[in-house]
Amino acid sequence: MPSSVRLPLVLALLVCGLIAGLWTYLGRPVSMPPSPLAAGEKLPCVSYAPFRDGQSPFQKGLVIPETQIEEDFVRLAQITSCVRTYSIEMGLDKAPALARKHGLTMLLGIWLGPDADRNRIELETGIRLAKENPDVVKAVVVGNEVLLRGEMSATELANVLARVKREVGGVPVTYADVWEFWERNKGLTENVDFVTIHILPYWEDLPVSAEDAGPHVDEIRQRMAEAFPGKEILIGETGWPSAGRMREDALPSPANQARVMHDVVALAKRQGYRVNVIEAFDQPWKRRSEGTVGGHWGVIDADTRLPKFAWGQPVEDFPGWRMHIAVGILSVIAVFGSALAAARRREEPVRPPEWYAIAAIALFGGATLGAALSALPLESLGFVGWLRNGLILAAAALAMVTMPVVIVRGQGLAPFSVALDSRRWPATSGAAIASAAVLALATIAVGSVAFELVFDPRYKDFPVFPLTALVAAVAAPLLVRRADRDGAGLAELIAMWGLLVAGIYVPLNETLANWQAAWFGTLCLVMAFTLWRVQAVQRRG
Known part of the structure; x- marks a missing residue:
């Protein structure tokens, strides 16, 4: 040579x-704790939005095909017993019947915002669906983070909650928002049956690492239980992204997502409180408003429509x-x-x-x-x-x-x-x-x-x-x-x-x-x- x-x-x-x-070395699987779910047990509830790549809630006139929602429910029925929705429009008025067909219950969401006409349609349809499907609709979530977005006052929201509570009969009613906004608006508890809080460690003003996310969720939940004695606290959103940019030491990754899910579900079972995971499927449309990380909160991949991890099994970051x-x-x-x-x-x-x-x-x-x-x-x-x-x-x-x-x-x-x-x-x-x-x-x-x-x-x-x-x-x-x-x-x-x-x-x-x-x-x-x-x-x- x-x-x-x-x-x-x-x-x-x-x-x-x-x-x-x-x-x-970097490709080696990252080990996970033992599965918090017993054999055959499913997640208690997951957030569901029906939008796939090329679809978004901002598309005027979009109606999600009933067959698409049913395909999603078939997959979700394999991993959960409950879905939380956020609105009634764009074809989601068909969700209760499809949920019943596939053995799912619902936290039925009614979307509230600055558009009075849209609010009226959402409220009328949501109240009707809750009354017609009491076997499926286990609670009505009236408004999602509307106080966080500044689109309604607490007084206006309280009046809407009171109306829904009067008209849905015995179906429980709640409002969902980031936990800090519940602390600032404690008077809303008079018009809800339980308090629904969002705890997203990645998005906190002081981001929390994946390692500390589970304990953080547990700590905030306990803090809210003390702030609202006598009211059940539902964690309406918690989760972790599988891809995207870091915020301080909060790193989105497949392994970190799986680890946070293991920790949160295990703590909820041990402490005996309800938790809803965000979210079922990745939502590509969220990338436009939240960057890469916004489209990767799902426990199911947007493209393959398969779970991103198996409970208790190692996960590859690369x-x-x-x-x-x-x-x-x-x-x-x-x-x-x-x-x-x-x-x-x-x-x-x-x-x-x-x-x-x-x-x-x-x-x-x-x-x-x-x-x-x-x-x-x-x-x-x-x-x-x-x-x-x-x-x-x-x-x-x-x-x-x-x-x-x-x-x-x-x-x-x-x-x-x-x-x-x-x-x-x-x-x-x-x-x-x-x-x-x-x-x-x-x-x-x-x-x-x-x-x-x-x-x-x-x-x-x-x-x-x-x-x-x-x-x-x-x-x-x-x-x-x-x-x-x-x-x-x-x-x-x-x-x-x-x-x-x-x-x-x-x-x-x-x-x-x-x-x-x-x-x-x-x-x-x-x-x-x-x-x-x-x-x-x-x-x-």
């Missing part, structure tokens, strides 16, 4: 081994980890392959430090590119979302095969103007133009994400996987080459300071418990340092 091939081959094999080891390894190995081949092809046209041998820099590109890119592919459909919403995230992923892949060639050609990082000013192209090498173009793409990619996470972060993801591959490829030439001396200007300076500020602000704003934010902040700082090197060399020149 020629000596010129031996080192890159050894490095490529080493990088492949590291990638395989990393994803084998079910595609084998694909990640395969993509990683292909990435390593592409990185070293492009470098070796460029090395054939180089007179002197490629130096070991240059191969080490190329190996760094292969390692960071190969370790993250597969995960970036898996995250793409999760984090991309609509044409703009797919376009942006697709371009970032494409830029990462392009950088991984371009920057090794730049290194082998002996080219350092070049400022933006080398690529953007066509007047310079005739006197500039292709490697320099490629270097400048990739640097500009990386700056735009990281900068656009940083802008969102600084000014409007609540529902924005941290796309760290594709950005890691991109940033590593851009920064690698600094390990072996100085940046070009000529052409750095105001654009690099502004971008450098912007990324420096974002790299510090984002992790501090999200708190250091959020490792996704810390990871993204590190990428911003690496890019800021990279741009500073271009600036620093230019100033010395």
Whole structure:
């Protein structure tokens, strides 16, 4: 074997081994506590919304086909004995009859909002259904978080509750809202048979980790029981998302979702209180208002219509980890392959430090590119979302095969103007133009994400996987080459300071418990340092 091939081959094999080891470790199933449900036992109740991909409650005139609701109830009857609905319209007036057909009971929801005409229809239909189906409708939930949204006053809501309670006969009546709003409006208890509270540890003002979510739910429930003596407390919503961005140390993941469900159901059984899980099926439409995390609260996957986990059984956080390894190995081949092809046209041998820099590109890119592919459909919403995230992923892949060639050609990082000013192209090498173009793409990619996470972060993801591959490829030439001396200007300076500020602000704003934010902040700082090197060399020149 020629000596010129031996080192890159050894490095490529080493990088492949590291990638395989990393994803084998991360892909291992996470063990769960014993199932809180006895053999044949089902969840006490789950929230149900009938909307599938392409459907939403904001579509005027939409009526969910009765067959679609029945398909859902057939699946739900396998895991629960009760469903909680939120409105009567869009075909859900057929739900009580379908629930009876499949052995389900209901917490029948009546939606209230600012539209008086819609409220009237919901109330009239909901009261009628409750009176006609007392064997199925075990309670009427009049309004959902209407106080939280500020769409009704407590006085207006109390009057509506009193009306429903008079007209539904003996069917219990309640109102559902986040627990803090019940604490602020205790007078509502005069018009309800029991208090329905929502406890969502992930969405708390001070987010609660998955590990502490179960005890947190139990603590809040006990606090509410003390605040409303003599009234039963129903936990009307509690759960955990399986995908999305972290909030402080609250991490959405399949394993964390399963763990929170195990803990909450076990505590409810042990303490003897009722709990309703949010939610039955993932609701893709919620991603538009709540980001990626909004569409992944279901215990049943939106696409496969299958449960996301089995009670008491281990859960994989990265079910595609084998694909990640395969993509990683292909990435390593592409990185070293492009470098070796460029090395054939180089007179002197490629130096070991240059191969080490190329190996760094292969390692960071190969370790993250597969995960970036898996995250793409999760984090991309609509044409703009797919376009942006697709371009970032494409830029990462392009950088991984371009920057090794730049290194082998002996080219350092070049400022933006080398690529953007066509007047310079005739006197500039292709490697320099490629270097400048990739640097500009990386700056735009990281900068656009940083802008969102600084000014409007609540529902924005941290796309760290594709950005890691991109940033590593851009920064690698600094390990072996100085940046070009000529052409750095105001654009690099502004971008450098912007990324420096974002790299510090984002992790501090999200708190250091959020490792996704810390990871993204590190990428911003690496890019800021990279741009500073271009600036620093230019100033010395």
